[in-house]
Amino acid sequence: MTFAPTGGGVLLAAQVQGIAPGAHGMHIHTNGACANGPDAATGQIVAFGAAGGHFDPGNSRKHGHPGDPMAVSHAGELPALQAGADGRASLSYVNAHITLDRSATSVLGRTVIVHAHPDDYATDPAGNSGARLLCGVIEDSRPTIVRSRTTLEGTHVFPEGIAVDPRTGDAYVGSTSNGDLFRLRPGAPQAELLQIGGAVGRQGAFGMKVDGQGRLWVAGGPNGTLSVVDTTTGNTLGLLKAPQDPPGFLNDLVILSDGTAYVTDSFRPVLYRVRTTASAPAALEPWLDLTQTPIRYQPNQINLNGIVASGDGRYLLAIQLVTGQLWRIDTRTKAVAQVRMEGDDLKDGDGLVLAGPTDLYVLRNAPNELARVRLASDWSSGRVEHRLTDARFKYPTTAAIGKSGLMVVNAQLDRQKHPPALLPFDVVTVQLPP
Structure with missing residues (x-):
């Protein structure tokens, strides 16, 4: 999965394999950790719970659709991954509400989570998208000291x-x-x-x-x-x-x-x-x-x-x-x-x-x-x-x-x-x- 700046925001390109056929919710989460931790809704310890809730720099505290204004939706909302019969899925999407800099909207150091079920884009706080299947930290690929x-x-x-x-x-x-x-x-x-x-x-x-x-x-x-x-x-x-x-x-x-x-x-x-x-x-x-x-x-x-x-x-x-x-x-x-x-x-x-x-x-x-x-x-x-x-x-x-x-x-x-x-x-x- 890659993130690249583009004229309209940040281009996310994802290639996923090994998941069940069908739709899977995917979001950018706030924390930069993929360890087990408390679920935002239930408080129970779940896989990748340390990633926290959805990335919400606009402090909307509302679950919405990808591309909705940050005042009424999490900036971390992403379109669903559609996996074929072979368990493979791909996605290319421009998110206008995130950046790759040091600002409050930067996703560097945060996480991407793939869920077991599709997102209904309505239920707070996670869209009723089920268990967290895959997690990855968004790292800066530029040279680092x-x-x-x-x-x-x-x-x-x-x-x-x-x-x-x-x-x-x-x-x-x-x-x-x-x-x-x-x-x-x-x-x-x-x-x-x-x-x-x-x-x-x-x-x-x-x-x-x-x-x-x-x-x-x-x-x-x-x-x-x-x-x-x-x-x-x-x-x-x-x-x-x-x-x-x-x-x-x-x-x-x-x-x-x-x-x-x-x-x-x-x-x-x-x-x-x-x-x-x-x-x-x-x-x-x-x-x-x-x-x-x-x-x-x-x-x-x-x-x-x-x-x-x-x-x-x-x-x-x-x-x-x-x-x-x-x-x-x-x-x-x-x-x-x-x-x-x-x-x-x-x-x-x-x-x-x-x-x-x-x-x-x-x-x-x-x-x-x-x-x-x-x-x-x-x-x-x-x-x-x-x-x-x-x-x-x-x-x-x-x-x-x-x-x-x-x-x-x-x-x-x-x-x-x-x-x-x-x-x-x-x-x-x-x-x-x-």
Whole structure:
């Protein structure tokens, strides 16, 4: 089955075999998974139920005929497949309501389902078309830098941060919407739940890092908390709180080789510090008042966000998302200087990843871009060497280096007030250029 853009929309060409003679309903479904899952009408677990309901970007919530306006019908409605006595069927159809881009009407990453019975184009929600016989994920055939994908169960996860434990290769991802924490084991296609959020004083999970003892440190965003979690048991070992007058937003952190951690606050102009080597971590220390530096916080905006450190711990590097400025912070003198970027735009820069002493990757969320920056040896300046993008990027926020490449979190935070552009949520592993 192929999908191709055409003047009137998207041309779908299908060749199916091995089905019973007669008519079979066929639809585009919302989610990008063909696993078993709950049926939209009955709630019972059925084959390919994880594909969800019919693709309905117009939010019509009505079952109609193929080609009907999106206000009164699902955009995913397709004509029936007519199978002959040999069990073969073919179909060529132009759907004017779908696209192959990054918009809300895109079908990339969604699924096509063939049903056992014909669709009556009237009965909600599925046209009384019976069991799901065949399922396939609509993949982009264009060249991609994505090598693998790990999915996260849940329709409202909106993941943001990621950390990798170098000892085991396990990665950890958190939900911004409720603070759930997930473990991603190397090679596993789906993440497993490590800890449920909320009950441990953390309603959201943002930046995170694993310390030398294998503990997971999680920034709580608007909760103003920093959690310490045992990755073996999933238990919370400690909860540190930053002052919330005025309210802050603990966004990301970096842990130096000596165990010192620095934490960014995107709302309050302060950089925090904490010693992760202590058996019972003390309160967060307001280490640097940023109002006394060249950094100018903009109210009601995301300011300092992603942060990394040099191998010797001498310098920190943080990005100010709203302006795109990179800032170098000297941990010895507390001196702050802007990194000269020769006019290169890094606005909407979110997470930072160091792939070498002077090799920096900047995750730009709204542009769906991974910018590779070559830094000067003293981090005083830099230039963008590559701008990598991919159709599988969905508002990427952060990344971490895993055993198979760079693990990029598709947060979809731009869809928090709307249905996600793609389900399940995922983390994609990217092969980086040499």
